[in-house]
Amino acid sequence: MKSTTPERGFAPAEFEARTARAQALMAERDLSGLLLMTEPEVRYFSGFHTLFWQSPTRPWFLFVPATGKPIAIIPEIGAALMRQTWLEDIRTWAAPAPDDDGISLLSDLLSPFADKRAKIGVMKGHETSLRMPLGDWERLINRLPGLKITDVTDLIQGLRMVKSPAEIEKLAHICAIGSATFDRVPEIVANGMPLDEVFRSFRREALAQGADDAPYVVGGSDQGGYADVISPPSRRPLRSGDILMIDTGCTWDGYFCDFDRNWAIERADDTARRAYDVLWRATEAGIAAARPGNTCQDLFRAMAEVISEMDASGGDIGRLGHGLGMQLTEQPSHAEFDTTELKENMVLTLEPSLSYGHGLMMVHEENIVVRPEGGHLLTTRAPSELTVI
Template sequence: MIKSEGEIDRIRTVCRAVSQVFDNLTHQLHFGMTEREACRLFEFGCFIHGVDKTPKIDSASGRGGYSRCYGEPTDKVLSGGDVLFIDAGCLFNFYWSDFNRNFSFGEADPHTQDVYQAVWEATEVGISAAQPGVPICNVWTAMSDALSHSTNLGKSSTIGRMGHSMGLWMPELPSVQQNDNTILEPGMIINIEPSMTYPSYFDGSSKLMLHEEVVVVTESGAKLLTSRAPRQIPVVK
């Protein structure tokens, strides 16, 4: 579970490359493109920025939010009110990155804005909780408590775990879940991944919001290997 400096450097390299592609993507997406076209555009950017392979590109979208977080991108046309989810598992020199970003086509509806913010804050809590010497289940509990706050519109999802590790394989142990008592140590890679279900602003149907960042545990706490997702959901205009 503890990675060498060389391994961490490879993971940092691929996470930074994919982060840059995600950061640029908002201005490249446009109304009328399909999920598949959006993901191909993203993959092209990954190769331009030095990624070796893009073996796991999941996507979902829907008006007022998406209802699943994994699956092949489809030919669904993206239009006003849609929220697009892209989850990217990419490789550099045999080592993985794995994290997602969310995009709103047009100004996001109030429910999506509120839940995006709540899950973003829960991610902050998870990053802060990933301290050396503590059991990883404490990270799960901290995020679960943040998601379950009485002021939140939604509630913690039933996916189960809220993260994992990765390296030559994806996922790897330990798992960010309630019954994993693995003690965090410097050199561990942790994917912080809280999620929340909430009612659609438009029809009340169940939607999902998920955030994921990658950190390495150090002697002084967790250090981001990804660039942090924006505090407000990126808007495609």
């Protein structure tokens, strides 16, 4: 059953609290500001939510000062929408302007900091990008020789990892929509149906259940299992003995779910049933381990120990899950290398996988929120035994 539909957007107090937390951390590092250029970070501090980011033509900038509200430096085409947010200082230019795409406006804003040889933060680390031409960045820095640039990836990602109650409400809502969509799969999928039509039918059902979009629908299907889970679907029809997996990232009000489900078409062999059972129990181990004070490494090891019953590699395809929120995948990673400490109200994807047979694999996925007693499911838990359609 889908949850009660939350209100769209956030109250100004949400953004005030996010900005205040960032500014407190900035003060500890003697930072005069944060320069943000990518969609999730701009939206996180401003509430500016638009699909227009899909166009690579225009850069967008947000500056979070040490005190006061963030300042937007954006193309004029976004001014009307940005004025609907809690921000007041919105500076625009007619874009695209390849010779000066906001660089003069940025220089004017940052020059006083450069004159004082002040330090500002930019995200430089893993899972970040410079969403402006490198040449423009070089021109900007050359204009501001006194400005000190430092990496604030950990600061921003650390803030975004822990969700507010309002964010968790939206995530729970889209997870409920995704769960309701998966519940309908046995009714809309049948033996002989081409895989690309399976995916189209799933997308239609997700929208009918209330999703704003279903931008990520991948999976696979083959005899006894599947070997690939990221390719576009083919026209191959479903066959008796196939294992079908659908993995979806549906969105509602800019927040993602990200989980999958597995089904057998008409019949399942013992190996596939065993793989499903191992992964279901590995997920249970992950749910139990998702407590504040444990690390992502602990979470990984708890799932990998169960996976090793069938897959000596521990099912390690790099990681066994990740953070979830405004992006389909966020930090942290449930991996041997990630010692990030889990905190209450982190929202995570648990994604154990294993390899078996001749090049086959299976993946199981749930979305949870970290609570003192362990992971609290946002998705409706998958059946404990492989469902046969």
